[in-house]
Amino acid sequence: MKILVINGPNLNLLGKREPEIYGNTDLEKINNELIEYAKTLNNEIEIEFFQSNHEGDIVDKIQTTDAKGLIINPAAYTHTSVAISDAIKGVKIKAVEVHLSNVSAREEFRKISYVSGVCLGTVAGFKQNSYKMALFGLYNELKNNE
Numbered sequence: 001m002k003i004l005v006i007n008g009p010n011l012n013l014l015g016k017r018e019p020e021i022y023g024n025t026d027l028e029k030i031n032n033e034l035i036e037y038a039k040t041l042n043n044e045i046e047i048e049f050f051q052s053n054h055e056g057d058i059v060d061k062i063q064t065t066d067a068k069g070l071i072i073n074p075a076a077y078t079h080t081s082v083a084i085s086d087a088i089k090g091v092k093i094k095a096v097e098v099h100l101s102n103v104s105a106r107e108e109f110r111k112i113s114y115v116s117g118v119c120l121g122t123v124a125g126f127k128q129n130s131y132k133m134a135l136f137g138l139y140n141e142l143k144n145n146e
Contacts, residue, residue, distance in 0.1 A: 001044055001142060003135065004067035004093075005034065006058055007051040008075035014100075022100045023127040027051060030128045037132045041139050055081055062087040069138045070095040071131060078103070078113045089118045094141060096134040099124035 007027060010017060015026030025033075031049050038045040050061050055077055062070065062084070070093045077084055078097070088095050095118065102125030103110040116122045120141055123130045 001042070001069075001139070002046045002048060002067040003038075003069045003071060003138065004048050004050065004061070004065045005031070005131070006061060006070065006072045006074075007049075008058060008073060008077045009053040011073060011075055012051055012053070025128045030131060033128060034131050034135060038135060038139075041136065042143075045135075045139065055083060059083050059087045062093070063091060065091070065093070067093065069093065069142050071098055071134045071138060072096070072115065072119075073098045073100070073131075074115050078115050079109055080114065082114055085114045085118050088115070094138065094145075095119045096138045097122040097124075098130045098134045100127050100130055101125060 011027055014022055014030070015024055035047055038047055048067060052058050058077070070088065072095055074081060074084055074097070097113065097115050097119045104124070121137060123133045126133060
């Protein structure tokens, strides 16, 4: 079972950028922890990682994936991108939105997500563990619908 994990703009700066909000863990470590966690769920989970600072690249990746499910941290595009939302809806992929911080407890504009409405659910506020929680939920949803 292949799962695509997409990380949006500035997430390549994790570990350096605002650690008081996003934590000290860099994206590579988050990815490696997710691979290890996936093994505890099922040794047949394959995870593909993609990070881009460019909205169109993210849309293209969603449109061309052969993954069964998607975990996406759209980062700032959460609050602005109808294109990413439309891509998820257009390919009918089961998706979970992820955020490292609790976006609902931050600035007002962060409380609006154009992505959450086309996802199974949203996990936010648990730093890198948000990805593991999202994988757990997505994997079980996909497994139950095989």
